Amino acid sequence: MNTEHSLGVVVAVSDVHARAELCRLLDDSRFHGTDRTRSILKYLAERRFEGQADSVKAYSIALDVLGRRCDFDPTTDPIVRIEMSRLRSALSQYYEAFGSESAVVITLPKGHYVAEFTYANTAPAEAPEDEATDAPRAVATAIDGHSSPAPVKEKPRDIRKHWRPAACLALAASVIIAAGTWYGMQPDITEKPTVAVTMTAPDEALAGEASLTRDMLLTALTQFSTLTVTNTAPATGSFATSLRPRRSNAYTIDLKYYGDTDDRSVWWQIVDARTGDLLKSGLERVSADGKAAVAVRDELVSVLSRRFAPTRGVINNIERHDAAENVVGNACVLRAEYDLDDGGANDLTEAAGCLERTVAKHAWDSDAAAALSRVIIAQAGGHPSKEAMERSLDLANLAVSLAPLSDRAQIAQMMAQFYSGRTPSAIETGKKAMALNPNNPDVTAKLGMVLFSSGYWDAGVSLAQDAGRSVDVVPRDATMVLALDAYRRADWSSASLLAEQLNGGDAVVRLLRAASLGEIGSEQATQRLADIRLHDPDFEQTYSELMSARRFVPALAQSIKAGLVKAGANMETQRSARAF
Numbered sequence: 001m002n003t004e005h006s007l008g009v010v011v012a013v014s015d016v017h018a019r020a021e022l023c024r025l026l027d028d029s030r031f032h033g034t035d036r037t038r039s040i041l042k043y044l045a046e047r048r049f050e051g052q053a054d055s056v057k058a059y060s061i062a063l064d065v066l067g068r069r070c071d072f073d074p075t076t077d078p079i080v081r082i083e084m085s086r087l088r089s090a091l092s093q094y095y096e097a098f099g100s101e102s103a104v105v106i107t108l109p110k111g112h113y114v115a116e117f118t119y120a121n122t123a124p125a126e127a128p129e130d131e132a133t134d135a136p137r138a139v140a141t142a143i144d145g146h147s148s149p150a151p152v153k154e155k156p157r158d159i160r161k162h163w164r165p166a167a168c169l170a171l172a173a174s175v176i177i178a179a180g181t182w183y184g185m186q187p188d189i190t191e192k193p194t195v196a197v198t199m200t201a202p203d204e205a206l207a208g209e210a211s212l213t214r215d216m217l218l219t220a221l222t223q224f225s226t227l228t229v230t231n232t233a234p235a236t237g238s239f240a241t242s243l244r245p246r247r248s249n250a251y252t253i254d255l256k257y258y259g260d261t262d263d264r265s266v267w268w269q270i271v272d273a274r275t276g277d278l279l280k281s282g283l284e285r286v287s288a289d290g291k292a293a294v295a296v297r298d299e300l301v302s303v304l305s306r307r308f309a310p311t312r313g314v315i316n317n318i319e320r321h322d323a324a325e326n327v328v329g330n331a332c333v334l335r336a337e338y339d340l341d342d343g344g345a346n347d348l349t350e351a352a353g354c355l356e357r358t359v360a361k362h363a364w365d366s367d368a369a370a371a372l373s374r375v376i377i378a379q380a381g382g383h384p385s386k387e388a389m390e391r392s393l394d395l396a397n398l399a400v401s402l403a404p405l406s407d408r409a410q411i412a413q414m415m416a417q418f419y420s421g422r423t424p425s426a427i428e429t430g431k432k433a434m435a436l437n438p439n440n441p442d443v444t445a446k447l448g449m450v451l452f453s454s455g456y457w458d459a460g461v462s463l464a465q466d467a468g469r470s471v472d473v474v475p476r477d478a479t480m481v482l483a484l485d486a487y488r489r490a491d492w493s494s495a496s497l498l499a500e501q502l503n504g505g506d507a508v509v510r511l512l513r514a515a516s517l518g519e520i521g522s523e524q525a526t527q528r529l530a531d532i533r534l535h536d537p538d539f540e541q542t543y544s545e546l547m548s549a550r551r552f553v554p555a556l557a558q559s560i561k562a563g564l565v566k567a568g569a570n571m572e573t574q575r576s577a578r579a580f
Helices: 015-026 035-049 058-064 079-101 157-185 204-222 293-308 314-322 330-342 345-361 366-379 386-402 407-419 423-436 441-453 457-467 476-488 492-500 507-520 524-535 539-549 554-567
Strands: 003-006 009-012 104-107 116-119 140-143 146-149 194-200 228-230 250-259 263-272 278-287
Touching: 015 035, 015 104, 015 116, 035 058, 035 079, 035 228, 058 079, 079 104, 079 204, 194 204, 204 228, 204 250, 204 293, 263 293, 263 314, 278 293, 278 314, 293 314, 314 330, 330 345, 330 366, 345 366, 366 386, 366 407, 386 407, 407 423, 407 441, 423 441, 441 457, 441 476, 457 476, 476 492, 476 507, 476 554, 492 507, 507 524, 507 539, 507 554, 524 554, 539 554
Parallel strands: 194 228, 194 250
Antiparallel strands: 003 009, 104 116, 140 146, 250 263, 263 278
């Protein structure tokens, strides 16, 4: 049993106080635990209350909570360690932000599967009845420089039995009313969508494969920072939660698993969990010819997770279109990420304001801090001031400290490091982001851009090609890398075509369009130069500064400059360094 020392007296946290804190925590929407991690926490707490904490192992959590089969092997399947790490992180973030509101704190010691309950500071002002003792206590009181025992007043234990239940009920009612009033005064806050996944196999012989694929898909979806994945159907909520406005939408992904000797396929549909409306459906197919079963499942899971979970995936595309305008939170993050991928610095003002409001009200929101970090750099148009760069780095580092397992946070830190000139650190951070979520096309696209801009041509192109695989919309950075690579290889027509596919008015895109047409000798190059001058009349003088700010290696910058000269730009001509 956990204890706390106060004035030399050891006070244990009673089951009454421990259960109260557990219920309060799980009912607090500010606790960002998934349904899986919440279930694990309840399981560990119940074992503690039953006096069986020492008997909990990874195997029992896998079977009792996560629904694994009896042949589960924790040495080959790290799902329990992953979920425990997420739970520890969620608890740490919650108590760091709101610990002052809690008399009791829940912790999960590393290396053990046990929930510990401790008093936050000292013993409670009044110990619960099962902890009371008849032994008198003496508290030293200073009088005229001398210490003397203070009189101990006998507690009216018989009266307390009658008023405590009523007082607790009154306190609970007042908390619920105050919470309802508080939430009514706050602006609408949106949170990540909640997703439940079901998978069945019409062919009973494929039921085992379907079950393994579903488990792998659940793990893959949890690696994205865009969704809250649940193992059960979304619940209706308690009376207290009904007083709050709905903060997140809930979806069910229903899948059917099919297979023959040549391939495996999954038919899927996304359903609004609250209305039952069918929102989207599709079919994914993977060839099984000559492949091991595990390789087929890996490929199928990668395709499905890329379809559902990225920022431009099916679910978040629905979220972005359905979100109201006057909200903060997850809707701001999604809109900012869409605007960033569209590439227009002028379109980010509204997104920046929404993110600033979100960060001001919810300093613990890692996703908002990460998105704001990226927006600050993008708004500078490739020329961030020292102050802007420092704030971008601070926000990115904050995002990582709040959510070290978040691919969104790692992306923000990578980009802030890169644009501040810390290229080796940026590449290492990008590798970490890929390790956390190898299926996120945004991670591979942005790391590919960092590598290509730094002169690692083949590695950058390989990641850009991977980012465009099995996605409805190819990430902007992936297309940009492929366009630059085509230009580098003197494939001017392909470079021009790819550059035209890039939306937005990014300066480098405009320069690449004009340079490609200049190398081709197209008459349209003159019009492209006029478009550049319309946005930046002094681009000929500031070109080198821009390329330096974007961290392009000199060979690539000089090559684009040569194309601009052929297009008619009045720049100091230099022979192109084409020795790539």
